[in-house]
Amino acid sequence: xxxxxxxxxxxxxxxxxxxxxxxxxxxxxxxxxxxxxxxxxxxxxxxxxxxxxxxxxxxxxxxxxxxxxxxxxxxxxxxxxxxxxxxxxxxxxxxxxxxxxxxxxxxxxxxxxxxxxxxxxxxxxxxxxxxxxxxxxxxxxxxxxxxxxxxxxxxxxxxxxxxxxxxxxxxxxxxxxxxxxxxxxxxxxxxxxxxxxxxxxxxxxxxxxxxxxxxxxxxxxxxxxxxxxxxxxxxxxxxxxxxxxxxxxxxxxxxxxxxxxxxxxxxxxxxxxxxxxxxxxxxxxxxxxxxxxxxxxxxxxxxxxxxxxxxxxxxxxxxxxxxxxxxxxxxxxxxxxxxxxx
Ligand code: OKP
Ligand code: ZN
Numbered sequence: 104x105x106x107x108x109x110x111x112x113x114x115x116x117x118x119x120x121x122x123x124x125x126x127x128x129x130x131x132x133x134x135x136x137x138x139x140x141x142x143x144x145x146x147x148x149x150x151x152x153x154x155x156x157x158x159x160x161x162x163x164x165x166x167x168x169x170x171x172x173x174x175x176x177x178x179x180x181x182x183x184x185x186x187x188x189x190x191x192x193x194x195x196x197x198x199x200x201x202x203x204x205x206x207x208x209x210x211x212x213x214x215x216x217x218x219x220x221x222x223x224x225x226x227x228x229x230x231x232x233x234x235x236x237x238x239x240x241x242x243x244x245x246x247x248x249x250x251x252x253x254x255x256x257x258x259x260x261x262x263x264x265x266x267x268x269x270x271x272x273x274x275x276x277x278x279x280x281x282x283x284x285x286x287x288x289x290x291x292x293x294x295x296x297x298x299x300x301x302x303x304x305x306x307x308x309x310x311x312x313x314x315x316x317x318x319x320x321x322x323x324x325x326x327x328x329x330x331x332x333x334x335x336x337x338x339x340x341x342x343x344x345x346x347x348x349x350x351x352x353x354x355x356x357x358x359x360x361x362x363x364x365x366x367x368x369x370x371x372x373x374x375x376x377x378x379x380x381x382x383x384x385x386x387x388x389x390x391x392x393x394x395x396x397x398x399x400x401x402x403x404x405x406x407x408x409x410x411x412x413x414x415x416x417x418x419x420x421x422x423x424x425x426x427x428x429x430x431x432x433x434x435x436x437x438x439x440x441x442x443x444x445x
Pocket of ligand 1: 120121123220270298299300387423424425
């Protein structure tokens, strides 16, 4: 399958994050992509292609205009204050405070985020747009009749809400791709999010819609980030009632427990009979992931790929998380190879 990649992701790097009360180098780093490219090349997967530019309209189809404007201007506003280090939010509203976009960049950073996981540097917005373009180029391929494609997006996207960044995510690439498929005539699109963390942004964007089914297999938010969304009783609302399915699993879950949830999620996808499938592909379910607590092993990703292929749907894989850099390439390549050899 075609793999959509551009080195423009490299502009987003050099970040720190708060982990266990310490400021540490960011886990979401450029080496992740290098390792995936190495493994894909060694495995003979591909070919690699560059994304084509799709502009802001498909982003604005799922994101708030004020948020997109903020992302485009944030670095300029931050450096106008004389700062040269990465921009990072550290102030948020409590319930009862006003939902308002302040003038000051520190206020805007808090208004448009839900954690301190999203540093902004000079190249962030370009990298983020390139990632969305990769997902949209994947939509082009599916619309042109290809069975599958892999958008090698970095940074990831599934935590980003319509108007909020968080969890390393700025633009929700999977949501942008799903909406684009709808706009090009797909009546129903399913999103299967297999990242270790709940895709809160994707869920929220489609929560009241019945045309996009969102299924999430993830660590129980009682124990794990993002903590405040991703519970099993979140089933959709309004026209979207019954079109959101969460499969929260406890820390320590191995492939046996995880694959039972995958089976249930695949049942939901089948029953929905979508025209296309988007897989939010995180491999932070891996047993040695430095910030995660599941116990999947590298060969398990071959089986995951095969199971997804058995759905028999046009499938766009969109890269999300995975922080064990020494294994991220093998785990992604295994998923794609499992899919292709099914
Ligand atoms: C993004 B994706 C570790 C605490 C958790 C946020 C994790 C975001 C994961 N510093 N921080 O879903 O892989
Ligand atoms: Zn994750």
